[in-house]
Amino acid sequence: MKMDNRNVLWLRDVTLKDVHLVGGKNASLGEMLNVLSFKGINVPDGFVVTANAYFRFIDFNNLREKIEEVIASIDVKDVEDLQRKAGVIRALIREGKFPEKMEREILSYYRALGEKYNMENVDVAVRSSATAEDLPDASFAGQQDTYLNIKGESALLDAVKRCFASLFTARAISYRESFGFDHFKVGISVGIQKMVRSDLGxxxxxxxxxxxxxxxxxxxxxxxxxxxxxxxxxxxxxxxxxxxxxxxxxxxxxxxxxxxxxxxxxxxxxxxxxxxxxxxxxxxxxxxxxxxxxxxxxxxxxxxxxxxxxxxxxxxxxxxxxxxxxxxxxxxxxxxxxxxxxxxxxKDRSKLTVYKIELSPEEKNKKLLLKGTAVGSKIASGKVRKLSSPENASSFNEGEILVAEITDPDWEPIMKKAAAIITERGGRTCHAAIVARELGVPAVVGAKSALDVLENGQTVTVSCAEGSDGYVYEGAVPYSVEEVDISEIPEVKTPIMFNVATPDKAFELSFLPNEGVGLAREEFIINNYIGIHPLALIHFDFIEKEDSEIAELIKEKTFGYDNPVDYYVDKLSYGIAKIAAAFYPKPVIVRFSDFKSNEYANLLGGSHFEPKEENPMLGWRGASRYYSEKFKEAFGLECIAIKRVREEMGLDNVIVMIPFCRTPEEGKKVLNVMEEYGLERGKNSLKVYVMCEIPSNVILAEQFSEIFDGFSIGSNDLTQLTLGLDRDSELVASIYDERNDAVKFMVATVIDKAKKLGRKVGICGQAPSDYPEFAEFLVEKGIDTISINPDALLKTRKAVAEIERKLKLD
CATH class of the missing domain: 3.30.470.20 (ATP-grasp fold, B domain)
Structure with missing residues (x-):
């Protein structure tokens, strides 16, 4: 008998060529057993009830016309009608009988599988596999059913019939209608595999x-x-x-x-x-x-x-x-x-749509109602509609925000009508997340207490545009939507890099034209992902004695860690690694922490270790901390994290940078401490740059170049210290301007010196992001790289392209 006519096949006799016969899932499993098992991949053995068997079962029980009649009467927009009539079809199938020959074949394969595992009633997983699913261009994932831990012949036969019936669940009918699939051009196969005892694993x-x-x-x-x-x-x-x-x-x-x-x-x-x-x-x-x-x-x-x-x-x-x-x-x-x-x-990668919440940090905190895991990168506003079951679908209106504890495939007809989705439970691969991505709808999953916090009819804004965390704000919050056509971003000769504040946006930013990262700030990772002062973790015993309340908060944050210091190193290394991976193998310049004492004091436990300074901006910050006996251990954790990223994870595109280094002597002390913790300049090609943000960095550029591999101009602090003003003071804010001739003189001088000394020189300060004319000035002076905020990409590259055209740079 030809394979195409058989009712049952061993998985090992199936390949991807047999999708029409066994469906996507079973074809993939057979392909892996046939090919990939030789590459060390374990796949449980089993057999397949083919789509031929399904159609023969339907015809043997004279069900085709009955099913077509019910489907023709369904209004798919009426969720209750859809669910009710889908149930009628499934009942017809479950009440059907197997042709005698087909039943004998299924049971003989089941017995043979049991013999292989020395089990009379082998426990199996029974999985549906539709013949139009799991193709590269169409996903029917989750539309049909799976039954686990099925034992015994009668239980197996019942599970196979239930899988046949699952081709006509409400969500499967709705899905096929949406994509224009003929209901009888789609068959269903059933895979029967030996259960992996993951219930114990x-x-x-x-x-x-x-x-x-x-x-x-x-x-x-x-x-x-x-x-x-x-x-x-x-x-x-x-x-x-x-x-x-x-x-x-x-x-x-x-x-x-x-x-x-x-x-x-x-x-x-x-x-x-x-x-x-x-x-x-x-x-x-x-x-x-x-x-x-x-x-x-x-x-x-x-x-x-x-x-x-x-x-x-x-x-x-x-x-x-x-x-x-x-x-x-x-x-x-x-x-x-x-x-x-x-x-x-x-997805079309030629265009990038960027959503952005138009609120200040203070306004965000005031309006924030809930937080969970973000799915997608969009923002949507609408009225809340809380549902406990898809059976309440009639109360849900197009464009409302669906709020539920969890969802399963029965919810899909409702989810298609939602402007956004919020669930109390679930992670990035839960059903709600998978369907939201497919529909292009923003979703916040794992938003605990959503059903208690939100009220029906309440207007909220769901934001998935702020990294891996998703937020629910009160009211219709203002937001912008910008579409960037990547083909319209001009090519330039001067390398344009990014300043990256958060690891969560790094993967998305990597799709934009760039030459790497000119500034990744450790303090953003420490503040947003760790939130604890490193010395409070190193000296946790002291914190437990002195401040029990803070100690409890630290324990809560470091849940799952026996040693709280490991939490700090893990979180910091993962944050750095995510940015480095996004842009690999392009250079990623990571600046060691540059908190001021008042900012460090705001971290959990920080007030116990930080001095009170009159002017923290000019005090104990940057390099002066790293070799100080009061902070050296904490800096050591940063070195350990960098070493892990470069040497264990293999992300050797990471370059480190020392901020606020006042003298070459300070630079040497920092390099010595780094070496103590396993980070040695030149070893494993490690490059160490220094921020050029103090006049002494410009004046003594020759001496700094002897101990560092390059300079990165920090125009924010260089402007402050050149003009002698506090950039945090609104009283002198009108004087603060990077385009001042004195600041430009300092910038031009260090570029010229670095070029003569054979050292790399770039800029990572705010100036080129804010002022295209400043970017033009930098190109004129021959800067090696310009690092900008990503939202300034288009205007900066246009400005740089124009000045390069004028200068006729090759």
Whole structure:
């Protein structure tokens, strides 16, 4: 009998060529068993009930005309009507009987699978696989059902029928109608695989790109304890891991970010071993990541191999969505599903739409109602509509903000009508996040207490344009939308770099024309991602004795860490690594922390370690801190973080920079301290730059050039100190101007000296971002690089292109 006529096939007899017969999921599993298992990827064995069997089942029970009649009467815009009639169709299918021959075939394969594993009633996962799903250009992900821990012949046959019936859930009918698919041109196959005992281990999802920005050089891995259904359902916030592909391929420990999820619940087998039940995860387990670093790297390596294989098959880059499971008995990892990613990979990269909240930081704090995980990068306003179930769909109006505890595929017809989505639970790979991305709707997931805080009819603004955190503001908050056509951004000869404030925006910024990062400020990472004074972590015993309230807050922030110092190094290294990875292999200049004493005092525990200074702007800051016995240990943590980024993660494009270095002697002291902590200038090609922001840096440029590899002009402080004014004082604000002749003289002088000395010289201050004419002045003087705020990219490049044209630079 030809394969195309068979009812049942072993997975190992299936490849991607058989999508029409076994659907996307099963074709992918067969492909991996056939090809990728030889590359060390574990895939559980199993068999497939083909789409032929589904159509024969439909015709054997005379269901085709009955189903067509019901579908013809459905108003898909009427959610209640859609749900009711979808239920009628599913009942017709579940009540059908298998042809006798087909039933014998299914059971004979099930028995053979049991013999392989020495089990009479082998426990299996029964997964639906529609023949039009999981193609590179269309996603039917999550539209059909999966049943776990199915044991015994009658249970298996019932699960297969339920999978057949799931082709006609409300969300599947609505989805096919939306994309114009003929309901009987789509068949359904059912995959039956040996269950991986992840109920005793862990499971999750991997993507071979960043799901929010489409940045292709990372693998995103999410994971929870127990079976994987809760991660898609959004029942729990998972652990998250980001692995950088280019340095992973070189053999580095390329984990560039780790986030501990709450993992409060897990799905496990019932006591009688039939079906599943939700259980509570003990607190000690929640404090730990569900995967070791070695397991994360192994999964990332597998995802790379899968992506490479599929990209070769399709003849273009094909990012992948991969489900994994860890067997709690054997400790082995398995891939249980793989399909092409279909949202970010289809985006038009020739244009960039930028949403921006038009509020001051103070106004944001006043209006902030909720915070969660951002999905997408858009902003939307609308009236709140809280729903406890998709059965209440009739009360939901087009353009409202959907607020729910969690969503599942039954919610999709409602989600299509929403201006934005807010859920109390879920992470970046939960159902609500996946559908929101596909619909292009902003969503904030994991926004705890949303149902309590928000009221029906209340106007709110949902913002996903401010990094990885999503915010819900009271009222219709003003925001701007700007579309940038990348083809209209002119080419320039002078390298234009970015000043990057936050790691969360780095992947998105990497798509814009750039030559790397001229200034990545550590203090932004410390303030926004750590929030604790480093000495309060180093001397935590002292804090516990002196300030129990602060100690409790620190414990809460460092949840999951036995040693609070590790929290500081981890968060700082991950923040730096994310920026470095976004622009790799282009240079990324990371400036060591440049907080003033009053700013350090605002961090948790900071008041116990910081002096009170009359003028912190001119006091204990920058280089003078790093070699001081009062701060040296804290600076050492910064050095350890940089060393980890460069040497463990392989991001050797990081250049470090010393701020506010008053004398060459200070510079030498800082270099000595860096060396104590394993950061030696020149070792592993490490370059060390110095900020040129004090007149002494210009006057003694020859001496500074002997100990540093380059200069970066900080026009903010250089203006302040050249003109002798406090740039924080509104009383003299009118005098503060980087375009003053005295400031320009200082800038021109150091550029000229650096050129003669063979040292690199760039600028990272605010001036070229604010004043295109200042950028023109810099180009005239022959500056090596200009680093600007990203929002000034278009006007700065236009100004630079124009002056280059006038100067006829080659």
């Amino acid at each position: 862990a499971s999750g999802v991997c993507f071979s790109l960043d799901t929010e920005t489409g940045f292709e050089n990372v693998v995103l891995i999410t994971g929870i304890y127990g079976l994987g259904e809760l991660i898609v359902g959004g029942e729990v916030v998972p652990d998250e891991f980001l692995v950088f592909k280019p340095t992973l391929k070189k053999g580095y420990k390329a984990i560039i970010e780790k986030k501990l999820g709450d993992k409060e619940k897990k799905l496990i087998y019932t006591d009688d071993g039939e079906g599943t039940v939700v259980d509570i995860v003990p607190e000690k387990e929640r404090e730990k990541f569900c995967l070791s670093d070695e397991e994360v790297l192994k999964l990332a390596d597998w995802v790379l191999k899968i992506e490479e294989h599929y990209s070769n098959l399709y003849g273009r880059w094909c990012p992948m969505d991969v489900e994994w499971a860890k067997d709690g008995i054997s400790g082995e990892l398995f891939v249980v599903q793989a399909r092409p990613e279909t949202v970010q990979s289809r």
